[in-house]
Amino acid sequence: MNSTWKRIFNIIQKPERLIIGLMSGTSMDGLDIALCGVSGSGTDTSVRLIEFKTADYTNEFKAEIKSIFSRRDADLQMVCLMNEKVALLHAEMILEAIAEWGQQPEDIDVIASHGQTIFHAPHSLHGLSNYPNATLQIGDGDHIAVKTGIVTIADFRQKHIAAGGEGAPLAVYGDYLLFSKKGEDRIMLNIGGIANFTYLPGSNDATKVFSTDVGPGNTLMDQFVQKHYEGLYYDENASIASAGAVNPALLKELLQSEFLEADFPKTTGPELFNLEYLIAAQSRSGTLLLPKEDVMATLCRFSAQVIVAAVERCFERDKTPSIFISGGGMHNPLLLRQLKEKLSNASFHSTDDLEINPDAKEAVLFAILANETLVGEDVDFGSREGVPSVRMGKICLP
Numbered sequence: 001m002n003s004t005w006k007r008i009f010n011i012i013q014k015p016e017r018l019i020i021g022l023m024s025g026t027s028m029d030g031l032d033i034a035l036c037g038v039s040g041s042g043t044d045t046s047v048r049l050i051e052f053k054t055a056d057y058t059n060e061f062k063a064e065i066k067s068i069f070s071r072r073d074a075d076l077q078m079v080c081l082m083n084e085k086v087a088l089l090h091a092e093m094i095l096e097a098i099a100e101w102g103q104q105p106e107d108i109d110v111i112a113s114h115g116q117t118i119f120h121a122p123h124s125l126h127g128l129s130n131y132p133n134a135t136l137q138i139g140d141g142d143h144i145a146v147k148t149g150i151v152t153i154a155d156f157r158q159k160h161i162a163a164g165g166e167g168a169p170l171a172v173y174g175d176y177l178l179f180s181k182k183g184e185d186r187i188m189l190n191i192g193g194i195a196n197f198t199y200l201p202g203s204n205d206a207t208k209v210f211s212t213d214v215g216p217g218n219t220l221m222d223q224f225v226q227k228h229y230e231g232l233y234y235d236e237n238a239s240i241a242s243a244g245a246v247n248p249a250l251l252k253e254l255l256q257s258e259f260l261e262a263d264f265p266k267t268t269g270p271e272l273f274n275l276e277y278l279i280a281a282q283s284r285s286g287t288l289l290l291p292k293e294d295v296m297a298t299l300c301r302f303s304a305q306v307i308v309a310a311v312e313r314c315f316e317r318d319k320t321p322s323i324f325i326s327g328g329g330m331h332n333p334l335l336l337r338q339l340k341e342k343l344s345n346a347s348f349h350s351t352d353d354l355e356i357n358p359d360a361k362e363a364v365l366f367a368i369l370a371n372e373t374l375v376g377e378d379v380d381f382g383s384r385e386g387v388p389s390v391r392m393g394k395i396c397l398p
Contacts, residue, residue, distance in 0.1 A: 004397050008151060008374075011110065012374050014109065015039055016037045016038065016039040017038050017109045017110060018107060018109045018110075019036050019370055020033060020035050020094060020097075020111045020150075021034045021036055021364050021365070021368075022034075022111065022112060022366065023363040024086075024090075024115070025192045025193055025362070026117060027193050027218060027219075027222055027233075028066070028069070029054065029057065029233070030056040031057070031089075032053075032054050032359065032360060032362065032363040033055060033097045033363065034049060034051070035049075035050045035108075036048065037050055038367060038368065041375045041376040042177060042372075042376055043379070045177045045368060045371065045372075047178060047356075049356055049360055049364060051097070052357055052359070052360040052363070053097055055093040055097065061089065062233075064078075065086070065116060065118070068082060069119075069270070070119060070270040070271050070274065079138065083138040083139065086116050087143035088143055090113065090144055091144045091148050094111065094150075095147075105148055105149050105150055108148075110152070110370050110374070111148065111150050111152040111370075112154075112156075112366040112367045112369060112370030112393070113141055113144055113153070113154040114137065114156065114362075114363075115137030115139035115154060116138050116139050118136055120168065121134040122166040122167065122267050122268075123166075124268075125268065125271055132161070133161045133167060137157060140154075141153070141155060144396065151398060153394065153395055153396070154393065156170060156393045158394075159390055159391070160390065160392055163390040166265075166266075168196075168213065169190075169196040169212065169213055169265075170392070171188065171190060171196065171211050172198045173365075173372070173392075174368040175198035175209075175365070177368060178365075178368065179200060179324070179351075179354055180200045180204050181204075182202060185199075185200070185315070185319065185322070186322050187321050187323045187324070188324050189327075190361070191329025191332075191335070192328060192329065193217055193269075194213050194215070194217055194219060194268060194269055194270075195216065195307050196211065197214065197310070198211040199211075206379060206380055206382070207380065207382030209381065209387075211387070212266055212267075212310070214306055214307055214309075215260055215268065215273065215302075215303070215306035216299075216306065217307075217328075217329045218328055218329050219269075219270050219274070220278060220299045220303070221299045221300060221303070222234050222235075224275065224278065224292075225296070227275065228292050229292075235296060235332070238300065238332050238333055238334035240296045241300040242297070242334050244291060244292075244293030245293075246294075246297050247295075247298045249285040249287060250282060250287045250290065250295070250298045251301055252285065253284045254277075254281045255302070255305065257277075260306055260309070265386040265387060278299070297334075300335055301338060303329070304338035307339060308339065308342040312343075319345065324349045326351045326358035326361040327361075327362070330358055369391075373391050373392065376391050
């Protein structure tokens, strides 16, 4: 047997696999690196979060990604170059983390790499009748595998699209395997650049589980801060938004999007919710000269309102779901306060209550997806559009 495949066969036979999950989101703050011990598969999956860190990106590197991020006119040569550069930097960060944790590369069984999304183009966004759903993540898995010497599973979203999905969100799979609880309706709410959640019914019926994007989380606020406040990448502690007042006219126009009315599940990105979207809403509402603090306050309320509306579509007003929050938006006190005020019947928790660091959750979920690629059997999520019953990821060999 080929020695590399023999190695993979041995990994599959282990009672617990050491898998490093990676996540770099649309906020582009850095690379989340989660070292997980994963045993079992399917609904018998068990995970230990052994180590976690976020390796920060330099401002120069962020600027390089932003030069091709969510741009229809991106330089094709730069896309090619950054596909390799992102992978090499991620590999370097992984090796540094492994050393920092007192491990050796040969101790790690698998790397699960999400890559860096630079463009997301489901049919619902591009609207071109002769073209399919599409998405593009850069950070080539082969480069990571070769530089680290570790088997790498990457490019998860393409299989989802090939099987009939939109390539996002993928949290439904890991959320169901790890966090479902008999007798308790749960919402696993992730507030990243885009806010999304997974609905986990207390019945534990996989055919009723779904995951959906709901609209902007941090992306509009982050983009506005980065344009108008030199040296800042986000509104820390909501200090800017808290100094402003919500403008009802602007908020009304921000809410005028067909996406927000579309049925679940659905997916979106900064390709729709960007500064052009904001400027168009300001033009329609006559608020182009609105103080920056008021714009930020309104953007924060906008994010809160779309999340609230989406949750309320899942539950009657007298229901009391448990909402478990993760992602960068959980650190925005103004946003959280508005969610809790509007969803007063819900109980709010951090995924810390489920023994998963909320900042590590998405990286952990990709470790779970990689484990399913290696040892998982079929899990039936029903025949609903957008939630194919599929295992994902391409195996890249060192």
